[in-house]
Amino acid sequence: MTFEFEKDTKINLWGDRKPSIGRIVHYVSYGTPGGEFTSECRAAIITEVGTGRFVLKNLAGEVIVDEPEENPWTVSLCVLNPTGQFFNVGVPHNEDSHKGGTWHWPERVD
Numbered sequence: 001m002t003f004e005f006e007k008d009t010k011i012n013l014w015g016d017r018k019p020s021i022g023r024i025v026h027y028v029s030y031g032t033p034g035g036e037f038t039s040e041c042r043a044a045i046i047t048e049v050g051t052g053r054f055v056l057k058n059l060a061g062e063v064i065v066d067e068p069e070e071n072p073w074t075v076s077l078c079v080l081n082p083t084g085q086f087f088n089v090g091v092p093h094n095e096d097s098h099k100g101g102t103w104h105w106p107e108r109v110d
């Protein structure tokens with residue numbers, strides 16, 4: 001199946017599924033560089049929405065700007081690991097690449 005879109009067309013396959021407090025999503029854990037732990041989906045409960053930060057660094061890596069930024073797709077999470085839980089603030093949304101440290105809606109399982 002092939003889809004063609006005009007450049008810069010934004011498609012939201014998740015419709016109006018904006019995050020809200022109390023919803024359960026997936027948090028992608030970070031894997032370890034040595035591969036002892038792989039990056040995995042973990043269940044997480046949204047505890048806050050719109051908690052993003054706008055951070056700008058110069059080439060030396062120094063932070064020039066670091067201020068709160070309202071983004072309804074950036075959330076705080078209570079992440080439920082099999083052996084414990086932890087809390088995370090300002091988690092960005094990433095539905096496609098499942099990068100470590102991001103959240104997405106749980107995949108459909110047939």
Ligand SMILES: [Zn+2]
Nearest residue numbers: 026041106107
């Ligand atoms: Zn997932």
